[in-house]
Amino acid sequence: MPKTTTWDERALLLLGVLTTQSQHGYQINDFIENRLCRVADMKKATAYAQLDRLHAAGMIEIEIAQVGNRPPRKVYSITEPGRALFHDLLATNLATVEAPAFAGDIGLMFMNHLPRAEAIAALRRRLAQLDTLIANQPMPPPHGGKLNLDLAVDHIVAVRRADRDWLATTIDRLEAEATLPNPHPQAAANPLS
Amino acid sequence: MPKTTTWDERALLLLGVLTTQSQHGYQINDFIENRLCRVADMKKATAYAQLDRLHAAGMIEIEIAQVGNRPPRKVYSITEPGRALFHDLLATNLATVEAPAFAGDIGLMFMNHLPRAEAIAALRRRLAQLDTLIANQPMPPPHGGKLNLDLAVDHIVAVRRADRDWLATTIDRLEAEATLPNPHPQAAANPLS
DNA sequence: TTTTCCATGTAACTCGTTACATGATTTC
DNA sequence: GAAATCATGTAACGAGTTACATGGAAAA
Numbered sequence: 001m002p003k004t005t006t007w008d009e010r011a012l013l014l015l016g017v018l019t020t021q022s023q024h025g026y027q028i029n030d031f032i033e034n035r036l037c038r039v040a041d042m043k044k045a046t047a048y049a050q051l052d053r054l055h056a057a058g059m060i061e062i063e064i065a066q067v068g069n070r071p072p073r074k075v076y077s078i079t080e081p082g083r084a085l086f087h088d089l090l091a092t093n094l095a096t097v098e099a100p101a102f103a104g105d106i107g108l109m110f111m112n113h114l115p116r117a118e119a120i121a122a123l124r125r126r127l128a129q130l131d132t133l134i135a136n137q138p139m140p141p142p143h144g145g146k147l148n149l150d151l152a153v154d155h156i157v158a159v160r161r162a163d164r165d166w167l168a169t170t171i172d173r174l175e176a177e178a179t180l181p182n183p184h185p186q187a188a189a190n191p192l193s
Numbered sequence: 194m195p196k197t198t199t200w201d202e203r204a205l206l207l208l209g210v211l212t213t214q215s216q217h218g219y220q221i222n223d224f225i226e227n228r229l230c231r232v233a234d235m236k237k238a239t240a241y242a243q244l245d246r247l248h249a250a251g252m253i254e255i256e257i258a259q260v261g262n263r264p265p266r267k268v269y270s271i272t273e274p275g276r277a278l279f280h281d282l283l284a285t286n287l288a289t290v291e292a293p294a295f296a297g298d299i300g301l302m303f304m305n306h307l308p309r310a311e312a313i314a315a316l317r318r319r320l321a322q323l324d325t326l327i328a329n330q331p332m333p334p335p336h337g338g339k340l341n342l343d344l345a346v347d348h349i350v351a352v353r354r355a356d357r358d359w360l361a362t363t364i365d366r367l368e369a370e371a372t373l374p375n376p377h378p379q380a381a382a383n384p385l386s
Numbered sequence: 387t388t389t390t391c392c393a394t395g396t397a398a399c400t401c402g403t404t405a406c407a408t409g410a411t412t413t414c
Numbered sequence: 415g416a417a418a419t420c421a422t423g424t425a426a427c428g429a430g431t432t433a434c435a436t437g438g439a440a441a442a
């Protein structure tokens with residue numbers, strides 16, 4: 001055993017795609033970019049690298065297929081160990097809560113460094129974006145086989161909607177506070193300790 | 194113009210911390226790890242690298258301070274251009290919707306590849322975790338200065354709660370389906386595929 | 387005929403993390 | 415005296431993205 005690779009959601013994604021059907025690289029990337037783009041995001045080069053790793057670990061097999069004069073295809077198939085790994089990764093993924101990404105919350109922490117009106121205006125733009133995203137959320141094309149895209153999309157929509165509601169409520173609250181005489185006691189210069 | 198660096202939330206985070214008060218590296222990392230850990234996550238080495246980049250770009254100044262025989266401190270202060278950058282990054286961050294991380298949704302897509310009971314059991318474990326996280330969500334220690342940690346934490350809690358509710362509802366629905374005669378057409382063993 | 391699609395990949399770049407290295411001071 | 419804390423950083427590693435390179439086939 002030369003190396004112990006730690007598998008993550010990308011491995012789960014690829015194994016899942018290959019569990020449904022053996023495919024070659026272009027097909028896999030196409031599928032992820034077009035069908036799964038709302039749930040998963042993986043670039044071509046990343047997929048190739050992951051596929052290599054999975055192959056090196058014996059989780060998938062590669063078979064060369066030539067069609068006419070076209071460039072040869074590498075058809076990837078999941079192996080028996082690969083199915084076992086997929087099963088484990090899937091069960092773990094379902095049972096695990098992901099750590100929340102901080103991206104959007106950093107700004108909230110420092111919101112008081114902006115004039116109230118400006119901050120609220122910015123948050124309004126965020127709200128508008130969220131509304132747009134929620135409004136034209138096209139249900140993805142019909143899913144084939146056992147793929148349950150709807151569930152994932154439904155989850156994303158639910159969370160986004162909660163995000164939206166929180167934002168709307170918060171903006172209202174901030175605006176109400178803005179009209180009060182002394183919104184924040186610590187507005188005066190106050191070194192942090 | 195030698196290079197155009199693209200600033201992200203990490204730059205925003207560090208500039209925000211330094212806007213509040215000039216600090217040296219250890220203080221900054223300590224602050225992020227202890228006070229902001231629930232909202233932001235940045236490792237020591239990453240912070241040092243970012244601070245170097247910000248310094249190279251003239252966004253922060255470095256001043257050496259010696260205290261007794263201790264190792265010299267590098268005290269970082271935000272500059273005028275740094276404040277301008279902070280302002281822009283902050284406004285943009287507040288006005289922008291972050292792309293959702295896919296981590297937890299990959300599994301949902303492939304859920305049907307697991308026996309229903311097993312999948313539901315896994316989701317129950319996720320639910321239990323979420324409940325725990327929501328239950329002992331200690332309000333962070335009193336925030337000093339203009340830092341508005343509460344708002345960010347409140348947001349995280351709101352989203353988590355929505356996540357939890359969605360999960361609970363979904364589990365119920367899946368269980369209801371499981372007791373029906375023919376929950377999914379392709380559930381039966383199919384010799385052809 | 388030119389563009390787009392099919393189909394493969396790789397090199398360079400950047401970034402974040404882990405683990406290590408160093409040494410003084412304070413606390414138990 | 416030992417352990418934790420203060421305070422600095424760097425080297426190695428792994429991983430993801432961008433951009434590039436190649437060429438046949440189908441479509442406009």
